[in-house]
Amino acid sequence: MKLLLQSALSEINAAIKITGSKSETNRLLLLKAMFPNITLANTSNSDDSEVMGAALATNNQQPTTSNQIIDIHHAGTAMRFLTAYFAVNAGREVVLTGSSRMQERPIKILVEALEQLGAVITYEKEVGYPPIRIKGQKITASKVKLAANVSSQYISALLLVASKLENGLELTLEGEITSIPYIKMTLALLNDLNIQTSFEGNVITVAPKPAVETKEMVVESDWSSASYYYSIAALADVASITISSYKENSLQGDSALVNLYKAMGVESSFNGNQLTLTKQANFNYQDVTFDLNNTPDIAQTIVVTCLGLGIGCHLTGLHTLKIKETDRLEALRIELTKLGANISVTNDSLTLVATKKINPNVAIATYNDHRMAMAFAPLALRVPIYIENAEVVSKSYPDFWEDLKSLGFQISEI
Structure with missing residues (x-):
């Protein structure tokens, strides 16, 4: 299944319940x-x-x-x-x-x-x-x-x-x-x-x-799945997205998203088991450097967010990504290059050079990797994008495409 993702949204205000971790x-x-x-x-x-x-x-x-x-x-x-x-x-x-x-x-x-x-x-x-x-x-x-x-x-x-x-x-x-x-x-x-x-x-x-x-x-809801909403909040012009059910003192390593995305203009606030992500107005964006040794699964989401924001990043601690569903570092290098990015990878790191230009209508290969599909999807807020073999999201988040539609993304099967 190949999907075309587009979005004319300038403002996203929505609530999503995410399945357990x-x-x-x-x-x-x-x-x-x-x-x-x-x-x-x-x-x-x-x-x-x-x-x-x-x-x-x-x-x-x-x-x-x-x-x-x-x-x-x-x-x-x-x-x-x-x-x-x-x-x-x-x-x-x-x-x-x-x-x-x-x-x-x-x-x-x-x-x-x-x-x-x-x-x-x-x-x-x-x-x-x-x-x-x-x-x-x-x-x-x-x-x-x-x-x-x-x-x-x-x-x-x-x-x-x-x-x-x-x-x-x-x-x-x-x-x-x-x-x-x-x-x-x-x-x-x-x-x-x-x-x-x-x-x-x-x-x-x-x-x-x-x-x-x-x-x-x-079971607490999945923080890795929450990462895509952090990316959407960062890339939207205006955003307030409430996701549940989450704990402020989570056992999950990917809850580091709270601090990581603060450096990319997204504030997190907890109310009971609900977590609200808010895009900060007039944020001063700068290149970011993160050690993801404890949270390698969110590397794909972060680098795509940085591309969409027009900022650079240097991510380290990624050595386990080479033995995941695919060699995620090489897959990121190939797909981001198609979008016009200047990216380099080593065995355990990734460096993206800031650029304001993103090639539209690029078809992203997913390599049988659910995170490749979901990490690139928020980029539709900036340019139309195709996601190949989009059904791969069922590995961790079967409702992903329907939830994106509820946010106002225009998704059509090709």
Whole structure:
């Protein structure tokens, strides 16, 4: 599906309710699989969460089937979390696979960490990559070491299953830690279930806990999805956009948007669970420099916003973007260049030179990456733009195009 996005709006005044966080939902789905007396509310309706839930539901269908194939398609979070989950699910054997792109995304670091604990995992094709065969074991070892600068999803995968290990887990992270907010989110969710944890220096511990009390866990709305409304507020002439449901003291790392977009003329104000984004009049725009080591998923949105505002940016801490749904740094370089941008990338950074000219009617390729589609969409406030394979947004935000229409964007299928 190819969409043409246009907007003649000079002022945006709207309210949007955004589905639950994919990051929180997928963590809680795994915890619910281990502790069935948990109930969940406001869960994400994203493809990734649907895939995660379906994979975990196979527990009830065929709990001891050998050689059961579980296909998680493009869902990277599900691949990491389920690798750990099935590794500690004694007596269960599965083959965990995914899309062709998923089979290019490394899993070796997590597999080796699980093997330190006694997991039995083998590669079905290329060493270090899915598909993988997992023979669930009863794990008694409790100490593991892992490079600290890897995807936080590897770390969270180990922490989420840790309380079900006979002796809990002591995880030592070697080097400088990446994406600390996502690790803290995982630990906070465990703490909400009265699972004892500690995070001191580079050592994280999780105590064993065979059962938890019955409890409803309410998922906060997704801050990554909120980023597109920050971009829209920044690029509109006048804007007041209320989004819900959000917490001022959020567990999600992408809540850093509040401070990051303040530097781009957007004020944030909380009223209960509602967050209102307001464009500041007569704002003095300047080039921005951000370290996104803790929040790499919002890099695409930020650089597109900067292009639309006619300011430059230098973004660092982006090394994990090369192993996402696509090589996001290279994808950004290609697509922004088509729009007329002067952009350069390295393995972990991106630099955009300020320009006032944006080429109109450019077709943006999305590379099977939901964030490419959504990050570029707000640019329609400045120039007409085409989004190719627009249906890819269903991975994290299925209602995105309908919500944009409710803001007054003109969207037509080509």
